[in-house]
Amino acid sequence: MPRRSTRLDPYVDQYAERTSSMTVSAVRALFAVANRPEVVSLAGGMPNITDLPLGTIGDAFNDLVRSAGVQAMQYGSGQGELFMREKIVEVMAEEQIHANPDDVVVTCGSQQALDLVTRIFIDPGDVILCEAPSYVGALGTFNASQARIHHVAMDEHGLLPDALRTAVLALRAEGARVKFLYTIPNYNNPTGITQTLERRRALLDVAHEVDLLVVEDNPYGLLTFDGDPVPALRAMDDQVIYLGSFSKTFAPGFRIGWVLAPHAVRERLVIAQEAAVLSPPVFSQFAIAAYLDRFDWRGQIVAFRDMYRERRDAMLRGLEDHMPAGTTWTRPTGGFFVWVTLPEGLDSQALLARAVNERVAYVPGSAFYADGFGGRNLRASYCFPTAERIYEGTRRLGRVIAAELEMRATFGLGAETPLHRPGLGPAPDLS
Incomplete structure (x- = not known):
């Protein structure tokens, strides 16, 4: 047996x-x-x-099915529908980003956007720089790609440009392939900290100095409590790869996000997108476009x-x-x-x-x-x-x-800082 x-x-x-x-x-x-x-x-x-005005939104979606259901429930473009990309450009303008719809790739939420960017840039062993601390979902994606994650210190004004420069130069001196910096400059997840304008300029200066790609994740940028939204990094440098989402400013269940990228990068993202899901959800794109067309989304x-x-x-x-x-x-x-x-x-x-x-x-x-x-x-x-x-x-x-x-x-216990790996100092206080 x-x-x-x-x-x-x-x-x-x-x-x-x-x-x-x-x-x-x-x-x-x-x-x-x-x-x-x-x-x-x-x-x-x-x-x-x-x-959200769920009743009136429901009526709008009912009208959508009746008037354009055949198109909305069909396969679509791997890059995303043009009308959706045009609406995304309109939304990004609220943060002073001037973009062309041709450079936008619609994705299944910004999490997939992050996965696609990682997929086209990262080989096993490549280094990704992240703020310390950084978004847990990004760390999971980077780990799954077998990247080395190197944290860069931040303070109450955001990521430290000098620490970024030091990290890149030290890693390259070791022979490491540093591919990009991943940053959440607005209301960082998990700290809530926002990079100041001065810090953003300094960060971009360092990125140009050391020839480092910057990936900006910005799901919370429009949810400011004091004054107007801070200009995005992408508004200050058109070589930044920008990740956006409707999950926080409309509803996460539609799973619609996007990547704004330089033209050559966009082409590879579309190929990766088609390999992963063929096309982003078409009905969700029709639904969000209807919401943006018919409702006061800014209000x-x-x-x-x-x-x-x-x-x-x-x-x-x-x-x-x-x-x-x-x-x-x-x-x-x-x-x-x-x-x-x-x-x-x-x-x-x-x-x-x-x-x-x-x-x-x-x-x-x-x-x-x-x-x-x-x-x-x-x-x-x-x-x-x-x-x-x-x-x-x-x-x-x-x-x-x-x-x-x-x-x-x-019990007279000491005040040693608890850590999960030996030899590391205490976690930075970002208060």
């Missing part, structure tokens, strides 16, 4: 090598717990779309800004009222997130189980680093819960942190 394998996965020896670099998203892993109604979830980055973005500003204020007020001494946090002027730095000696990953038991959830800071930092940090999101729930969530979180501090004091 043939012997049966005792392996849980009988195909383990057949997978491609790159699958060993694929990991579960720390945010997705929390969904089952964070979505329980008794838990205040400060973990996810889901936009709140309840303020809706203003309404989103007001709603998220109120929730940001509730988060900051709650942190002020409930966090123990030694806790610090960023103060975002837009977007969805606050970056919290815990008192010395505390580890956000170790505290997570206790926090969930106290019915509050967050994302541990180590999820946003590829090099072991982030033990003292956590990301708190204010985009989805109501202001009242956010304030209550900070109260519960403060209680968890205070209890841990009390326990450590009782």
